[in-house]
Amino acid sequence: MTDQPDFPRGSKPEDGSVVVDLNQYKQNRDPLPITFHRRELDAILWIYGRMVGEGEWKDYAIDHTKEKAVFSVFKRSGEMPLFRIEKNPKLAAKQGAYSVVNTHGMILKRGHDLQQVLKVFDKVLKLVD
Template sequence: MTDQPDLSRGENRSIDSSSSDVIDLREYRQNLDPLPVTFHRRELDAILWIYGRMVGEGEWRDYAIDHTKEKAIFSVFKRSGEMPLYRIEKNPKLAAKQGAFSVVNTGGMVLKRGHDLSQVLKVFDKVLKLVET
């Protein structure tokens, strides 16, 4: 069953020349709606391990994950109604240059950037200080 009317005798359907083009479906989908950048499981495990430690210390309380076409962002909050304290970003366009991963503070200053997420997350490691009494 078709949406087109029945043909009377002697009529034949002409093929529309505009519909005869072959289109690569993968290329069409990539151009139409590229997939967002996401964190891989191991990357998210490393981030959540740091997040859990900081929640245990009472410094962080909430987080949000954003996946855009350009980058993936893990935002950390002290309180959910505020601006994020830190943003852990993955930007694949910078992978060949400065490194895909970065930690950005509330003011927009990049605290650490690199190719290896575990090295970038070391910015959250506490340094023990000598206290004299």
């Protein structure tokens, strides 16, 4: 027995089946989730650390889905997130892949550059009850 396939890739044996690379099949069937890259996460965590130091934020959560990556920040862990920092690559060619969304779903800032989008937190943003 050898490591070589019985049929070359893409060729059809007599019964009509096709030899497919398993890695290619898995990626087509279950695509990898969208994630934040190291530099993006570094910029977000820098803002998060500053806001924790000011006593504004207490907790965070990171979600990676097939469509977008979301960094949510909380005042208390049992509540709705105060803000969501989202990365949606499908919007990269249109309005920009990055956005900051408040509790009510309103987009506060959107753009192509994460550093510019995160400047929305340079202003004093407070939740109005």
